[in-house]
Amino acid sequence: MNISELAQKVAAGDRRALARAITLVESARADHRAQALELADALRSTQRQALRIGLSGTPGVGKSTFIESFGLMLVAQGLRVAVLAVDPSSARSGGSILGDKTRMERLSREPMAFIRPSPSRTHLGGVARRTREAVALCEAAGFDVVLIETVGVGQSETVVAELSDLFILLLAPAGGDELQGVKRGIMEMADIILVNKADGDLKAAATRTRADYSGALRLLRRRPQDPPDFPKALAVSALEDEGLANAWEEMQSLTEWRREHGHWDRRRAVQARHWFEEEVRQGLLAALTASPDIRAAMQATGDAVARGEATPDSAAAKVLAQMAARN
Structure with a gap:
């Protein structure tokens, strides 16, 4: 694979080249990993930044429907939209359905949109191991705009932040969990909570749910x-x-x-350091x-633990003491 040529095509907006590049960075092969790092270095000079929007919510809340409608609205405004959808992987077979393009049929036909489903494999937190690199590509x-749709696993799904x-946290009305708004965890991470399905018979319930969460958010300590x-x-x-449209205006506002007050650049810097440290941890674990x-x-x-001869702790x-002694 000619990495220089691939980088040029990705930078030119070639969607097929972008798909190949994401496949490359998701590969676990050692030679592919080396090529992925070379590709990242080649593209670093573009210095392009998109608005990265992470979307979380429990299964069935309508994340895919929201992304399609929201993406179509952005495309109609002349914006290029990429969707990175993470599908849960089977704990038994390791396989994933990867059916997001079928759920977003209208958006997938738009020439200014790109949809890429990826398996979560064993990675926790609602995103795949290489989602961050796919976002950079x-x-x-x-x-x-890059929309990152997470698996939808609940309160532990904060890695996307x-x-x-x-x-963005998507919630359904009349879900029986209106008091979740006073809990910590994923609620504290959300910048905007969207109560979806505010139509038909659920419209009144959605209005009440939105009011409940608005009140709960006021109880949280304000973030700088x-x-x-x-x-x-x-x-x-x-x-x-x-x-x-109103939700998009609030996101832009x-x-x-954050850009005007310097929080955008500071947050990007903190995130870069976080992922550097995470890569070091993963690399050390793999080396061990x-x-x-x-x-x-x-x-x-x-085996000794399984026989009851020692506690797991x-x-x-x-074992850790033995490793430290060897080093």
């Missing part, structure tokens, strides 16, 4: 990266395209405020498990 390809500029009226809760209907001696020690100690401490 979409930025280098000249997309204006570490690779997005805006973190937010203006006084954020975070906020809004009601939208992805099915009837209602409230989407928050983004502009690649050692035959360490694998043998872990196997023997693990003491056995882990023993």
Whole structure:
């Protein structure tokens, strides 16, 4: 593979080249990893930035429907939109359905839109291991907005906030969890809460749910990266395209405020450091498990734990002490 040629095509906005590039960075092969790093270095000079929007929410809340309606609205405004959708992987087979293009049929036909589903594999937090690099490739390809749709696993799904500029939480009305708004965790990470399905018989319930969350958000301590009226809760209907324009205006308003006050650049810098440290941790873990001696020690100690001869904590401490002694 000619990495220089591939980088030129990605920078020119070639969607097929972008798809090949994402496949390359998602590969676990050592030679592909080396090529992916070379590609990242070649594209770093583009210095392009897109608005990264992370979207989380429980399964069935309408994330795909919202992304399609929202993406079509942005495309109609002349913006190039990339969608990175992470699908859950089977714990048994390791496979994923990857059916997001079929769920976003209208958006997938738009020449100014790009949809890429990826398997989560064993990575926790709602995103895939290489989602961050895929986002960077979409930025280098000249997309204006990158939407990152997470698996939808609940309150632990906060990793997406570490690779997005805006973190949007989608909720359904009358879900029986209106008091979740006073909880910490994912609620504290959200910049904007969107109560979806505010149409038909659920419209009144959506209005009440939005009011409940608005009140709950006022109880949270104000974050320094937010203006006084954020975070906020809004009601939208992805099915009837209602409230989407207002939600986009609020996202733009928050983004502009953060740019003007320096929070945008600071957050990007913090995120870059976070992912540097995460790559070091993953690399050290891979290096440890690649050692035959360490694998043998872990196997023997693990067998002892399974037989009840040692507790998991003491056995882990023993193996870690052996590793430290060798280094």
